[in-house]
Amino acid sequence: MILSSIPGGEVARRLRGDGLSLRLGPFTAAIRSPIASVAEGIAALYADNETLEEPGFRDFHLSVDASGGLRRWVRRQCRFDFDGASPFKPLPVAHALPILEWGLNWCIASNAHRYLIIHAAAIERGGRVAILPGEPGAGKSTLCAGLVGSGGWRLLSDELSLIDMATGRFIPLARPISLKKESIEIIRGFVPDAVLSRETHDTTKGRVALVKATADSVRRAGETAAAGWIIFPRFVPGAPPILERQSKAAAFIELATNAFNYSIHGKRGFTVVADVVETCECYRFTYCSLDDAVQVFASLALTR
Amino acid sequence: MALIRHPEQARALDSVGWDVTIRQARAAGLLARLYGLLTARGLLDAVPEAPRRHLHEADVVARKHARDVRWEVVCIRRALAGVVDRVLLLKGAAYLLADLAPARGRVFNDIDILVPREMLQDVENALQIGGWVFGKLDPADNEYYRRWMHQIPPMTHVARQTAVDVHHTLVPLTARPRLDPQSLRDSARPVPGEAAIDVLAPEDMVLHSAVHLFNEGEFGRGLRDLCDLDLLLRHFAAALGFWERLAARAVALDLTRPLFYLLRHAARLLETPVPAELLASPLGRPAAPVLALMDALLGQALRPSHASCRDGMTGVALFLLYVRSHYLRMPLRLLLPHLLRKAYTRRFQDE
Known part of the structure; x- marks a missing residue:
């Protein structure tokens, strides 16, 4: 049911x-x-x-x-x-x-150590996954909610990207996206049909609200996808959208440090992260408007 | 629970049965152990996929833990080089390094070592130089450890956050059983293939774990500890004359009571093959009313610490065992002034 x-x-x-x-x-x-x-x-x-x-x-x-x-x-x-x-x-x-x-x-x-679990958002388009790791405040969840809500991307996960240890493919979780503070208003404005929970005030993360995963994302939660891009987002007020190449070595380090259970898997963890990075194009993305982000990501999706 | 004893029952479990089993095994810290047992008997394929994943994941964590402990032992040995010739490991780390059955699928929090009491200060200094520090401890607690306990306060490594417990004997200095730590060190065995690492002799290893389980009053992982002891006993019993040596050693170290409880409950719960004459012997057996009470209390305490295994009496039983452990640890002439002083200082501070 x-x-x-x-x-x-x-x-x-x-x-x-x-x-x-x-x-x-x-x-x-x-x-x-x-x-x-x-x-x-x-x-x-x-x-x-x-x-x-x-x-x-x-x-x-x-x-x-x-x-x-x-x-x-x-x-x-x-x-x-x-x-x-x-x-x-x-x-x-x-x-x-x-x-x-x-x-x-x-x-x-x-x-869930059957997966390598990375603290990152994961969204998919055309069978390829964009992995968005990000420190708190980097705008990862806002970007994720915007691209999923109005950018034609499918939500795999907002917080926990799951990579199957056996196949290296990304496993959808399609659970709600957690928004903080002014991101809540930004998404209400940018994605008018988004379903948001009531706001909770004064949590350890400040004011938060949860955005429901889109019906399409939930329905397709059985469809795994291959890695495509690793993109480190950074929200900078007033900045023009800049997508710049990132070295694979640096991306590897950041991905491994953002993995919750990297060390538990030992050598196998290293291999899985290395394989993901190997198949990905790696970027840093500075942005301030979700409109810009939707365009940049749309043209990115055409490249693969 | 029955599954630990008879893994072949795995075939009969339906998905609701697995639901309860995985939850209880997780709460008792026995998931990885269960994985090992089922794998060894070729029964893993009989487990439905969803619960099997949880067993496998627990095994992944246990393997990682074993790697970390081996490395930590290397670090401790290096830190203590020049202070003590050999490092004598106790409990979990000893099982692991000596490749004993309970090490498989066991996750534990700290590494325990035994050093001569007169070396304590040097060992402490060497560990501090190596990066291990004491946690926050008020002076009274520190005094309590130093004066009465069998170990110094736990030390934690600043970078790795790993804990080492330095013991100089196995039971608190004030405790009812008194034993000579020198004789433990004299009977210690080198670990094959490891430089300068010792573990206790088999009988001493069993007795130490028994006193730890039955006298310390903490039963959160009681069932797991009993399973460890069951595996140890089964392993050592293969050597001729083990049970006789174990009984004689218990007498020599004044640990017949914890040995009695161990053998009784291991045989009852885990069907450990204890010789019938040893089970029936008066060695360490308390008077009948005490025995009846302790059977009831331990029966409660040795259940998996999961809500589905608790009833109204579990809390009472755990509390009484906790009280008993304090009574065993300190005679009243020390315990009463200790508590009075604590109560007085607290009141004084409040004002």
Whole structure:
């Protein structure tokens, strides 16, 4: 079943009960949470995802619970849990939805070692993937949301690029894109039909909102793709769009340092990164407007 | 749980069964171990693809961990060259370097070494020069370690963030069992193929792990530790006369009680092939009411630490075992003034 075909009340009931089971790219997750904002957020952000109706194996069992006791009344908190483990301290209950998203990222990044997992956005066009690594503030997610929303690119992933260790191909995750601060307004303006979650204020990353992956990206989550470009974006206010070549050696170092589980894979990790870099054209991209970015990326897509 | 004992039951598990199994094994730190067991018996193909991936991923992490530990041991040996002739490894690192069965698929946090007490200061200095530092520690805790404990405070390497625990004996100085660390070092064995690395003799290795599991009061990974001991015992039992030597050594080191609990619970939970006469012997056996209570408590504590294995009594049992561990660690004449002083200083500071 597709989540949007299940009534909202039923989604909330499953989340409060045994768990709502969703297919998320190559993974399956059973999610539990009694918190209304989580139910509302999931119903909106994962509307196109397939639900699993039969009991069976799930890759991850997650929950975001509201705290009981005194905390039920004063400054309510919530707690993320993955089978007894949690990367976060309890946080205000208003942060529950982003916490679920970040918690899910953490589960994948610290367990799914069948993939080389790179902290980068990955988008695809014409069968080729553009990998966008980027430090916080480089504009990676904004660029990704703009290109996917209005640039004709398919979303593979915003935070975690998954490379199959056996085949070297990119595996779509097609989960929501996390936007911070003024990026939220930029995307609202640039992609009028984007579906955004409610904003969450004062998180550790400031004000955040999540953008739903496009229906096309979710529907095609089974289609893997080959590496095409590695592009390091940098948002510079007022700058003209500049796409300049980057040496493969430098791209290798940056990709390897941005990989969560590079060292876990040892020599094999080195080979996989080297193969990806070898097949890619590598660039640095400075930009300030998404219109420019859409054009530059469109002409880039024609070159391969 | 049953799967660790009888891996062939893997064939009978459906996908719901695998769902619970993977979750429990992850919480107990036994995923990589399970991978090893299933691989060794050629049963991995019987596991459906989705859970099989998780087993495989745990194995990838365990292999990486083993590489790191080997390198860390090299670093420690280099740092201590000129201070001690040989480095005596304990617990996880010892299993790994000596290539013992429990090393396979085991992930542990720190490297434990045993040095003569009179060498402590030199070892500490050499490690500090090598880049290992003490974490933040208030003076009272530091004093507690130095005066009463069997190890100095843990040291962490500034660059690699790896931890080393330097021990000078195996049990706290104030603890009920008293043992002579010199005799442990005298019986230590060199690790074949490794320069200047020793591990404890088989019997001492088992007894150390037993005292660690049953007297320290932390059972978060209790089941995994018991599985380690099960593998060690099965491995060493192949040598003629092992069980007799083990019993005699327990008497000599005053560790018959932890050995008793180990053999009883390993045989009960993991079907460790302990000779029947040893299981039935009065060696280390507590009085009947104590035995009944400890059976109940340990029965609770040695479950996987996963919600699906807990019930209302688990927390109580863990708390009582924790209290017991403190009682074993310090006689009341030391524990009471210690607690009073702590309570008093805290109050004084508040004002």
